[in-house]
Amino acid sequence: MYEKIIIAEDLGSINESVLQLGKKLQITEIHQVQYCEEAYMKIKKAHQENVPYQLLITDLSFKPDYREQYIKSGKEIIKRLKAEHPELKIIAYSIEDRKASIEQLLKLGVEAYVCKDRNGLVELEAAIISTFKNESYISPQIEKILDRTTDFEIEDYDIFLLNNLAEGFSQEAISKQLKSKNIAPNSLSSIEKRVSKLKIHLGAKNTYQLIALSKDIGLI
Amino acid sequence: MRYSLLISLLLLFFSKNFNGQNTTPSDSLNNYVSKVNNSAKPQELLEAFRYFNAKIKNDQSELSEVYNLIYIARIQQKLGVLQESEATATKALQVLENTASSSTKKAYQNTLYNHLGKLYKETGKLKQASYFYKKAVSNASAKQKAILYNNLGNIARDQQNDSTALDYYTKAIALSEQTDNLENLARARDNSGYLFRVSQPQRALSEMRSALELREKLQLQEGLFTSYIHLGEYYQLQQQKQLAKAYFIKAQSIAEQFKNLKYKESALQQLLRMADIPIAKNYLTVKDSLTQLNQNAESNYLALKYQLEKSEQEANLFQLEKEAEAQKKVFYQIIGLLVILIAIAIFGYLKIKHRKEKILQVFNTESRIAKKVHDEVANDVYYLMTKLQNATYQKEDTLHRLEEIYQTSRNISRENNSFPEDENFSDLLKELVSHYQTSHTKIIVKNLTGIDWQTTSTLKKATLYRVLQELFTNMKKHSEASLVLLSFQQKGKNLVINYTDNGKGSELKKRNGLVNTESRMQAIQGKIIFDSEINKGFKAQLIC
Numbered sequence: 001m002y003e004k005i006i007i008a009e010d011l012g013s014i015n016e017s018v019l020q021l022g023k024k025l026q027i028t029e030i031h032q033v034q035y036c037e038e039a040y041m042k043i044k045k046a047h048q049e050n051v052p053y054q055l056l057i058t059d060l061s062f063k064p065d066y067r068e069q070y071i072k073s074g075k076e077i078i079k080r081l082k083a084e085h086p087e088l089k090i091i092a093y094s095i096e097d098r099k100a101s102i103e104q105l106l107k108l109g110v111e112a113y114v115c116k117d118r119n120g121l122v123e124l125e126a127a128i129i130s131t132f133k134n135e136s137y138i139s140p141q142i143e144k145i146l147d148r149t150t151d152f153e154i155e156d157y158d159i160f161l162l163n164n165l166a167e168g169f170s171q172e173a174i175s176k177q178l179k180s181k182n183i184a185p186n187s188l189s190s191i192e193k194r195v196s197k198l199k200i201h202l203g204a205k206n207t208y209q210l211i212a213l214s215k216d217i218g219l220i
Numbered sequence: 221m222r223y224s225l226l227i228s229l230l231l232l233f234f235s236k237n238f239n240g241q242n243t244t245p246s247d248s249l250n251n252y253v254s255k256v257n258n259s260a261k262p263q264e265l266l267e268a269f270r271y272f273n274a275k276i277k278n279d280q281s282e283l284s285e286v287y288n289l290i291y292i293a294r295i296q297q298k299l300g301v302l303q304e305s306e307a308t309a310t311k312a313l314q315v316l317e318n319t320a321s322s323s324t325k326k327a328y329q330n331t332l333y334n335h336l337g338k339l340y341k342e343t344g345k346l347k348q349a350s351y352f353y354k355k356a357v358s359n360a361s362a363k364q365k366a367i368l369y370n371n372l373g374n375i376a377r378d379q380q381n382d383s384t385a386l387d388y389y390t391k392a393i394a395l396s397e398q399t400d401n402l403e404n405l406a407r408a409r410d411n412s413g414y415l416f417r418v419s420q421p422q423r424a425l426s427e428m429r430s431a432l433e434l435r436e437k438l439q440l441q442e443g444l445f446t447s448y449i450h451l452g453e454y455y456q457l458q459q460q461k462q463l464a465k466a467y468f469i470k471a472q473s474i475a476e477q478f479k480n481l482k483y484k485e486s487a488l489q490q491l492l493r494m495a496d497i498p499i500a501k502n503y504l505t506v507k508d509s510l511t512q513l514n515q516n517a518e519s520n521y522l523a524l525k526y527q528l529e530k531s532e533q534e535a536n537l538f539q540l541e542k543e544a545e546a547q548k549k550v551f552y553q554i555i556g557l558l559v560i561l562i563a564i565a566i567f568g569y570l571k572i573k574h575r576k577e578k579i580l581q582v583f584n585t586e587s588r589i590a591k592k593v594h595d596e597v598a599n600d601v602y603y604l605m606t607k608l609q610n611a612t613y614q615k616e617d618t619l620h621r622l623e624e625i626y627q628t629s630r631n632i633s634r635e636n637n638s639f640p641e642d643e644n645f646s647d648l649l650k651e652l653v654s655h656y657q658t659s660h661t662k663i664i665v666k667n668l669t670g671i672d673w674q675t676t677s678t679l680k681k682a683t684l685y686r687v688l689q690e691l692f693t694n695m696k697k698h699s700e701a702s703l704v705l706l707s708f709q710q711k712g713k714n715l716v717i718n719y720t721d722n723g724k725g726s727e728l729k730k731r732n733g734l735v736n737t738e739s740r741m742q743a744i745q746g747k748i749i750f751d752s753e754i755n756k757g758f759k760a761q762l763i764c
Contacts, residue, residue: 027604099651100643118623143655154666154707203662203702216722216757217705219666 008039060094156189406434665709699723
């Protein structure tokens with residue numbers, strides 16, 4: 001298990017529970033700080049003294065207070081440390097669940113992302129163990145968000161399909177029409193696939209409902 | 221000298237003619253007019269000057285002003301202040317310009333043209349002199365014309381232009397014969413003869429003799445004087461000194477008769493030239509050069525004075541312009557100051573208004589969040605607390621309830637946190653959509669990737685984000701929609717976003733959140749149009 005870790009978290013109660021978790025995992029040296037700049041200084045100092053930290057668990061947002069801080073957010077400290085000390089492992093631990101910001105963190109190279117919610121502590125424990133084994137960890141609900149296919153967009157091609165279906169053409173007839181117009185893809189199977197995809201995205205049980213729904217919301 | 225003789229003759233003629241225009245001159249006027257015409261004494265001339273000057277102030281009509289000015293100009297000429305005389309004559313012409321045309325006006329104009337012609341001839345400005353004489357010709361009677369042609373001929377002779385001079389003399393002779401005016405005929409013949417005294421002595425002699433005969437016949441004393449002088453000069457050229465001397469003596473006797481000093485001087489001068497005395501010759505040479513010098517000095521002085529006056533006038537004009545400019549400057553400064561003051565006032569007003577609006581906005585936002593915390597969080601916590609007072613409540617249930625409250629509060633925070641401006645807006649919108657996407661509610665997007673967000677300002681993006689968020693929240697809370705379409709369109713400069721759902725719809729009573737979207741869109745010069753009916757879904761169009 002890790003021997004020397006540092007936790008940057010400005011909320012005392014969370015800090016305490018993470019400390020308990022560390023003790024449970026028999027980590028010998030656990031340091032706690034309330035500002036990310038302080039964490040940065042400590043990590044730098046330890047590195048100079050040749051007794052470096054192995055892991056940083058950091059929140060992303062810190063309440064600003066009377067102390068002027070140069071490093072104001074978890075994202076900033078992660079960016080710096082990953083550039084200066086790539087060997088230091090980092091677990092981001094936050095309530096943030098926006099896909100884009102989490103993807104940014106992963107791009108910066110954090111080893112794990114744990115979402116602070118009901119199962120947060122359990123997931124954090126798993127994250128510590130995984131990262132120690134050089135595996136990455138992401139909270140299951142965040143993984144779901146990341147997997148979510150949001151790239152689906154209705155295209156002119158889809159409108160064409162829906163219009164023709166609404167006019168009563170069979171998928172075979174539509175395929176022929178596409179071929180005559182030189183529009184690809186025009187094979188029957190690709191049309192079938194696209195229509196079933198449309199059904200999923202519009203939540204339609206069959207083609208009739210698909211057309212009805214499309215008309216309802218003014219797609220066709 | 222000899223020409224001034226002719227000129228004074230002319231002057232006499234014109235003044236006689238001119239006096240004829242005044243029907244009832246008073247006695248004192250007659251007295252002064254004759255003084256101007258006949259006297260050469262400065263004292264008398266000055267008296268006359270005073271008289272006419274005073275008369276100008278009393279006389280009302282413009283024509284009588286011109287009449288007085290003409291006499292003043294003549295006095296000035298006689299006193300030798302030619303520049304002043306010129307100015308007076310010019311002024312008189314200007315006054316005349318403004319009067320209605322009449323025969324008197326024409327006569328005055330002629331008199332003045334003639335006067336100016338004489339002045340310029342005297343100062344050696346031959347071109348100007350001939351210009352004015354020619355002007356006078358156009359209005360003159362046949363008799364006057366003959367005199368003017370004589371004068372023009374004299375000028376041409378002085379300009380060494382003998383052929384032109386001969387033309388004028390010929391015209392003068394013809395006119396004189398036509399009008400049977402022997403006096404003018406004699407003058408023209410005498411002048412043309414005098415012109416030929418070197419080139420064609422025979423012709424010269426016959427012309428001058430015929431002129432002399434005419435003058436003797438008519439007993440024209442002044443004309444005789446001129447003839448004698450001219451003939452004297454002719455014989456002098458022919459080396460017939462006895463004859464020459466005889467004619468000069470005749471001329472001198474006429475001068476004595478007239479008691480005219482100028483005539484006397486010119487006759488005596490000719491005689492002195494004849495007398496073969498070296499000292500006398502020297503004296504005449506010196507006298508001529510002195511006269512020349514005096515004339516030069518005088519004309520230089522006049523030129524200088526004229527220049528001085530001109531520059532003085534210019535200086536005055538410049539001063540005036542400067543003052544006008546200074547006034548203009550002050551005027552513009554005042555306008556500038558006013559503009560600045562108004563600008564400051566408007567700026568101040570807008571700033572105060574803006575600050576008020578901002579405070580109001582902040583206040584609205586605060587109360588909105590406060591209400592949300594009260595409705596959604598505090599109520600739930602209170603509910604949980606009452607449940608916990610009931611001992612039978614299970615730990616697992618409590619935890620479950622707490623998580624719900626946690627989620628609610630987190631959503632409030634998400635809705636109100638700062639807009640992440642550094643992220644790709646298209647991705648941000650997709651994420652927003654995915655956040656509201658559930659297994660019960662499908663949200664489909666059309667043409668989002670077809671919009672270029674590069675040029676859209678952060679404020680616009682943040683506004684659109686918040687408005688869409690509000691629409692989605694509204695949808696989730698109230699609509700029970702199963703399908704939502706969000707389509708993007710670039711129409712020229714405008715971005716159009718259509719939101720459509722198939723939910724319950726509502727009567728278009730705007731709820732708090734939707735009113736907010738309206739003011740938000742207005743802030744970025746955009747608008748939002750709602751369209752909804754019960755059970756027919758909800759539509760919104762955003763244009764910006």
